[in-house]
Each structure stands twice: as C-alpha cells, then as structure tokens.
Amino acid sequence: MSPLALVLLPALLLPPHTPATLVPAPRVDARTASIASASDPRLDARAALDLDPRVDARTASAALGSGLHVEVVSNRADLVSGGDALVRITGSARVRVDLNGADVTSAFVPGPRGTLTGLVKGLSPGENVLTARPDRGRAERLTITDHPRGGPVFSGPQVRPWRCQTTENGLGPAVNDQCDAAPVRRETTLADGTKATLERGTINRGVYDLLVPESWNHKLVWTFGAGTGQHYRQGVSRGLTAPEAVEAASKGFAVASSTMTDNSLHSNDVTSAETVMMVKEHIIETYGEIRYTIGRGGSGGALQQYLIADAYPGLLDGLLPTQDWPDQIVGAYREFGDCAALVRHMDSSPLWTDPEDRTAVFGHGGTGVCATSAGRAPDYMKPDDGTSCAGEDSYDPARNPTGVRCTLQDFMVSVYGTRQGCAGTPCARRPWDNVGVQYGLTALRAGTITAEQFADLNEKVGGFDIDMAWTPRRSAADAEAVEIAHRSGRVVFGRGLARVPIIAAKGTDNNDYHYPWRSLVLRNRLDRANGHHRNQVLWTNGSDGSPLDVMDRWLAAVETDERAVPLPDKVVRHRPPQAVDACWIDGAKITDAATCDRAYPHRADTRVAAGEGPTSDLLKCRLKPQRRDSYGVAFTDEQWARLRTAFPTGVCDYSKPGVGQSVPRPWLTFANGPGGTPLGPPQTSRS
Structure with a gap:
C-alpha cells in the first residue's frame, strides 16, 4: 500500500477573498465564503477515511483502535470487482482463513513483519464474509462486497444499448452482454531492449491495455485519451504505441489505458474514474502493488485527470496534463x-x-x-x-x-x-x-x-x-x-487537487480552444479552494527535461515522507527545484513571470x-x-x-455564488440514484 494512500485529508477551510479581477491572484472573489457555508468542507478524522478508496482496513482500524487486522489491499473492501481480492492479514502469523465458511488458508503466504497475503478467489456477487481465526484470541471478520467485472461499481445504472467489440480488438467473442472476454497477453521487446508484457482485456464494459516492463518499478502511468464522444459501444482501443507510453515503460513504469478513459469514445468522467479504479485493482491482483499512479493526456485527457483527482482523490497521485482544460461541463x-x-x-x-x-x-x-x-x-x-x-x-x-x-x-x-x-x-x-x-x-x-x-x-x-x-x-x-x-464535482472545485502535484503544459495560442487562460482558470480555483497553488507548475513552450522524470522525483519524495502531516503539505514541501513556473523563449528557460506574460500573454x-x-x-x-x-x-x-x-x-450577480454552487463531496456513488450519495468510510475488519 502506497503511503500516499494512507494519509487522511485534513479539513481544508476556504479563505476569504478579494473582489474578482481578470488577473489570476492568490485570492479570488467573495463568493467562496458563501459557497463554503452552503456545504461545509470540514471533516472529522473518521469521515475523512472515505476520501480515498485506497485507505485500507489497517489504517482505519488503527485510527479506531484494534488488534488483528484483515484488509483488502487491491481496493476498498466494498468496491471490489471481478470475483477476487488481494487480502493482507496482520497481527498474527498463524490463522485459519474462511471465505463464506470455506477454508481458503492455502491462498495466503507469509510476508514481511509477520503478515500474510493472499489472492482470495471465488467471491460471490454482493457481500462476502472473510474470517481470520488465530490460534488464540478472537476471530476477525471483514465484509467484502464484490461487483461484476463488467461493472458498475459506483457509477450507477449503465447506459443501454451497448455494443460489444471484443473481436475488433483482437479478443475472443464476448461471453455476456457486459462484453466480458478472456484477456490476451504476449511478451514484447521495446526499441531500447526493454522486455515487457502486453495485456489486453475487458473491464467495466471497456477494453483496457497494459504494458508492464519485466523490471517493473511498481509505478503506473495512466494514459487518458483526448476528444469528445458519447458512443454506446465498447470502442476500438488506440493501444499503447505512443512515444510517451514507450518512454514510460522503458523507464520501468507500467502503462495503462482503456477505451472507457478515451474521451473521444466515452465522455463520462464518473465511469472513467470507476474504470481507473477497477483496472488498478486488476493490476495489483495480477502483477503486484502500485506505489503511485501518474495521469497523462491532453485536452479531453487533461480534463479527465482534473475531474478524477478532484472528485475521486486517491486514484491518481500526480497529473501531467497537456492542452489544458479545467473540466468538461x-x-x-x-x-x-x-x-x-x-x-x-x-x-x-x-x-x-x-x-x-x-x-x-x-x-x-x-x-x-x-x-x-x-x-x-x-x-x-x-x-x-x-x-x-x-x-x-x-x-x-x-x-x-x-x-x-x-x-x-x-x-x-x-x-x-x-x-x-x-x-x-x-x-x-x-x-x-x-x-x-x-x-x-x-x-x-x-x-x-x-x-x-x-x-x-x-x-x-x-x-x-x-x-x-x-x-x-x-x-x-x-x-x-x-x-x-x-x-x-462535475465542475472542478479544486479541493481534492491539493493532494496531487500538477505539471501542466500551458498553451500559447489565444486563438486556439486550448488557450492559455484554461490553465489559469484551474490555478484560480486552486487558490480559492486551498489558499494557494503551490502544487501546480506551469511550463510554457518548453519543459525542463522529461515531465515524467520530474513528477517521479516529486512523488518519490512524498512517498518517503513518513511524518504525520497532511498529504497536501507533503506535496508542497517536496516540490523539486525544477518544478517551477517557467517559459522558454528562443530555447532559453525564463522563470520571471512578467517576462513570460509579455512573451505569451493570455486572454479570457x-x-x-x-x-x-x-x-x-x-x-x-x-x-x-x-x-x-x-x-x-x-x-x-x-x-x-x-x-x-x-x-x-x-x-x-457575480458577487454571489451561483445557483446550486457548493463545495463538492468526494467519492459519491450513484448506485442509489442520480445526484449521488457519499460512499462513506471503508469497511473495516471487526471481531
């Protein structure tokens, strides 16, 4: 479990603001106080657990005081899909483990510090009870709720009709109307000699692709597709042949994508977030745990990163948007x-x-x-x-x-x-x-x-x-x-974004609809929501080396920080020296904001x-x-x-909040109907 996922988001109170101007500023307008009063962003320690689906049972139990712990490490216990889950038991190295009364102890193997870890298969749809019985003391039980591999989990009823395209994607025929099909894997060698596994399969009615290098560093890059489209079909994958994907794999990163996160096919950021979660669960259960996940993509791929990181914090740990776009709606x-x-x-x-x-x-x-x-x-x-x-x-x-x-x-x-x-x-x-x-x-x-x-x-x-x-x-x-x-959270507010480093490629063409003001709009929302934008870096007309390398250093430093301080504070503290606002004029790096603004002005x-x-x-x-x-x-x-x-x-009247404007509640589920309800704290094991 990544330490990034184990930090509870603190209460983030909204600061007062000065009157609005057309110039980005640390404080925006006076509407924020009214927005905050409409939906109080303050959360207590227990309520904060629901901000991140990767907050596991061990963390929750530690917060509430417990002994023997049973946790799902591949996802939250109530968000599991596909009939299996990677489970870890701590507190006793000698236990019998039952799933719904059947002995599954043989699935577990010893790990560091007396832990037991095992891939528990055979979950039934709905609630399952996993019980760990130590030689001495009381048993510990965890309820694991399983959802179909074809979804949904939290996105609500799926749109119909839906056309499967498994054969068009090089898979076998779909075995059901959820478009499930057996995955295919093959070994490949990249241009630099890196050996890797290519995998393609179906999850959440979409087609996913994975590129996992032989010497995987347990870090993941998720590639989000650009464009706009609402197509009632599975879609044909673009694959993972882009130079950015090959670059990442050559550096040891696994790379993932899905037709459900390709905005030209499926412009629904809730199902996009759900797909990222479900595929990450599959990766953990198949290849091992993920240290952190970096989002990458432009235009429609940029807005998905912001929407997911803000509304479903914990799925993405760092963002690398290009052709910036703050949100879709x-x-x-x-x-x-x-x-x-x-x-x-x-x-x-x-x-x-x-x-x-x-x-x-x-x-x-x-x-x-x-x-x-x-x-x-x-x-x-x-x-x-x-x-x-x-x-x-x-x-x-x-x-x-x-x-x-x-x-x-x-x-x-x-x-x-x-x-x-x-x-x-x-x-x-x-x-x-x-x-x-x-x-x-x-x-x-x-x-x-x-x-x-x-x-x-x-x-x-x-x-x-x-x-x-x-x-x-x-x-x-x-x-x-x-x-x-x-x-x-369909309109990005920015509170959840305080948890992620952002290195954005800022546009330069005010007559293109990826114009530079879009990056500044996002900055203004960060200032309003968090009182600063120190986690956002804007690079204009160039870059200081590989953005992926800089982001990797940033996240690695955050990961190793074991202090008991909020994650947003760690993100700001560990920003690398290269991660500063800059522009490139005739190939020269300039960090003076006024010079950059003159060279690359913005409009509105x-x-x-x-x-x-x-x-x-x-x-x-x-x-x-x-x-x-x-x-x-x-x-x-x-x-x-x-x-x-x-x-x-x-x-x-722009001196007042908009109609219906409020501070979004993260991690809403639409399983109970439109509008969404908070997912609530994760399931924890109990005696």
Whole structure:
C-alpha cells in the first residue's frame, strides 16, 4: 500500500477573498465564503477515511483502535470487482482463513513483519464474509462486497444499448452482454531492449491495455485519451504505441489505458474514474502493488485527470496534463453553447462584421476559438449530432423521436437524472444556462463595442431548447442538474487537487480552444479552494527535461515522507527545484513571470468577458435588477427598453455564488440514484 494512500485529508477551510479581477491572484472573489457555508468542507478524522478508496482496513482500524487486522489491499473492501481480492492479514502469523465458511488458508503466504497475503478467489456477487481465526484470541471478520467485472461499481445504472467489440480488438467473442472476454497477453521487446508484457482485456464494459516492463518499478502511468464522444459501444482501443507510453515503460513504469478513459469514445468522467479504479485493482491482483499512479493526456485527457483527482482523490497521485482544460461541463459544454449562440447571431447581423468586435465579446485572442467551439457544440448538446451514437437505436426527430439521445447529459443520465418534455419521453436533465448573462459586458465598459452592439447582441442572442434548436429566449437549465453538477464535482472545485502535484503544459495560442487562460482558470480555483497553488507548475513552450522524470522525483519524495502531516503539505514541501513556473523563449528557460506574460500573454473566456470572476465556474448565475447607471456608458431610451426586454428577470450577480454552487463531496456513488450519495468510510475488519 502506497503511503500516499494512507494519509487522511485534513479539513481544508476556504479563505476569504478579494473582489474578482481578470488577473489570476492568490485570492479570488467573495463568493467562496458563501459557497463554503452552503456545504461545509470540514471533516472529522473518521469521515475523512472515505476520501480515498485506497485507505485500507489497517489504517482505519488503527485510527479506531484494534488488534488483528484483515484488509483488502487491491481496493476498498466494498468496491471490489471481478470475483477476487488481494487480502493482507496482520497481527498474527498463524490463522485459519474462511471465505463464506470455506477454508481458503492455502491462498495466503507469509510476508514481511509477520503478515500474510493472499489472492482470495471465488467471491460471490454482493457481500462476502472473510474470517481470520488465530490460534488464540478472537476471530476477525471483514465484509467484502464484490461487483461484476463488467461493472458498475459506483457509477450507477449503465447506459443501454451497448455494443460489444471484443473481436475488433483482437479478443475472443464476448461471453455476456457486459462484453466480458478472456484477456490476451504476449511478451514484447521495446526499441531500447526493454522486455515487457502486453495485456489486453475487458473491464467495466471497456477494453483496457497494459504494458508492464519485466523490471517493473511498481509505478503506473495512466494514459487518458483526448476528444469528445458519447458512443454506446465498447470502442476500438488506440493501444499503447505512443512515444510517451514507450518512454514510460522503458523507464520501468507500467502503462495503462482503456477505451472507457478515451474521451473521444466515452465522455463520462464518473465511469472513467470507476474504470481507473477497477483496472488498478486488476493490476495489483495480477502483477503486484502500485506505489503511485501518474495521469497523462491532453485536452479531453487533461480534463479527465482534473475531474478524477478532484472528485475521486486517491486514484491518481500526480497529473501531467497537456492542452489544458479545467473540466468538461463548464470548460467545454458551457462555452461551446455560448459560442454557438453568439456566432449564429453575429453571422446574421451587419453590426458584427468586424472580427475585432467579435473577439472583444468572445474574450479570446481571435475569432477562431468560438468558430471551432460553435461547430463542436452539437457534440455535447444535440440529440442527433450526426454520430449515430447508438446505431439504429439513435434518436432521429422523424424516424425515431424516442430513440437514444446523443448528448453529454444523456450519456451521464445516471448522474443527472431525467426530465420530461423530450418527444413525450424522459431525457436527461440539462445543466446549460445563459439566463442573465450579459455577453460583451467588459468590452462595452472598455469602449471596445458600442451601446447599440451590446443591446443588439443581448436582445437577439437567444438560446437553445433541449434538442438544440435555437429559440429567441435564453436557455434555463434544469436546477437539479446544476446543483448535481456542482455538488458531485462535475465542475472542478479544486479541493481534492491539493493532494496531487500538477505539471501542466500551458498553451500559447489565444486563438486556439486550448488557450492559455484554461490553465489559469484551474490555478484560480486552486487558490480559492486551498489558499494557494503551490502544487501546480506551469511550463510554457518548453519543459525542463522529461515531465515524467520530474513528477517521479516529486512523488518519490512524498512517498518517503513518513511524518504525520497532511498529504497536501507533503506535496508542497517536496516540490523539486525544477518544478517551477517557467517559459522558454528562443530555447532559453525564463522563470520571471512578467517576462513570460509579455512573451505569451493570455486572454479570457466568454463568461469572464461577460463579467464573471476568474474561477469561471458558474453554470447558472443568481440574478439582480438591472441598473442603467452601472454600465459606465449612455444608452438611449430605446436601447435601454430593449435591454430591459432582453433581461426580464434581471442580470447576473457575480458577487454571489451561483445557483446550486457548493463545495463538492468526494467519492459519491450513484448506485442509489442520480445526484449521488457519499460512499462513506471503508469497511473495516471487526471481531
């Protein structure tokens, strides 16, 4: 068991903040105190055990005071899958072990310091009782809850239909509708002579790949796939042939990936987290324990790292994101919808022919971000997005109006729940909202656009209905979906991220939708949640050696720190000298922030350009009455009347938390229904 996994997350109280600005700062806006009061982040020692699934029975028992200990070391005892579990017994070297009354003592072998470790097979679906009976003293019992190898564990009911593609992935035919198939393994030799095992199999209805070098250092790199897609099928694996995977394996790391963590196939970060957990369990049971896990990937692969590390802390120990993106529901879904509405109106209006005027409203460094994003909006919002996501079962407004809807929220219906009003049948609740958003507000106040342009835009931008058909009225989100998205961590808050080192490759192109502001948004959220961002390193236009090597040194130092201090403190304390913010200009490393900012300036996003604060994380704003004297410009009576009509219920009040905004609770399970409930403390062995 990695020491990283054995540290309890302390209470992290949110600091007060100064008024919001467009410049990243250690303190953000005053909304945080209100957010904290809506959902108190303070946890006592026992409640903190549920923050990390790798907190084992021994740790929990030590906290509660016990003797003989029985623990599952491959996962939490209540999250086990696949019919087996790696179990360790401490406190007595002479015990008889029973599983549901059957003797399994022979599975255990002696280990260091009088421990016994064994792979217990034959678990029945649901609860199992493992009993350790010493020669003297009382027996110790542990309840182990087993879940299907094909899932789910905590992600809730799986979407249907689901098409198996095992043969397309070089496996045998699926043996059930969960797409289970026997794994295949072969030995290989990498270009540098490293011998390794390649394994491919099925877990959680996806296809996983493993590359395990012969001299494995018991460290794992997880490769997350980029893109966006909601496909109701297993998917075809990209494999582990990328240079980054080969580099990691050549250095002794095992490398893993899955079609369920490839965002171009499956844009559901909850099932992504679940898959990482289940595959890691398989690795531990097959190859040995994992010291720590490093996430790697760009764009959709970056946002998965943040979402998993923040909402399911303990699965990833370090992050190496590229083409940065703070999360999916705000960073992509929200802005893509904004851009689709803005571009639609601007393309039809003579007031918006100047690209500089458009850019001022968009907040980016050009018109390219919104042009691209508007084209991507159907990938998230349109039920018939052209992908035929579920084959013949897919939604079609004429042929199949009750078919499977290809939207992000429908792919995550187990998280968001359903609403009525979709061709007479339930569909998933939608979290997209632009009621009260004053597009172009900062440009108006700066004098970059005119009062007439501002009135025209906000009067006519409109919104989209549940089928992504344009409407003249703004779009109101389902309030339940907004509350769930915030509370469940679908919007990255940053508290869980305090536990992980982050070395991010910061973008340089403000006219590409991986623009540099995305890295700074994440930094602003870290500052709000934790009072600092000392665990985040931004490298711009270069790197100080291999990011993997630097991350490895960072985590190794944390791992060896046995002090009884919170893990976030260890992460900050052991940051290597190379792990500092830097940019590279003409190949030279520069650590002066002002010089880097001049060489590689950043802009903002559509909502910050509309007046939102620098954490840029509201799904639905609270409203306030319009005040004509608050804009710093003179509107004609006719323009003001049009703006009053455009905002009949008021405009966004960014001095207050957003609707439904709260501090997320980590480790939610959706097994009991949408919205999620806290998983609770792990099972511990008892006499």
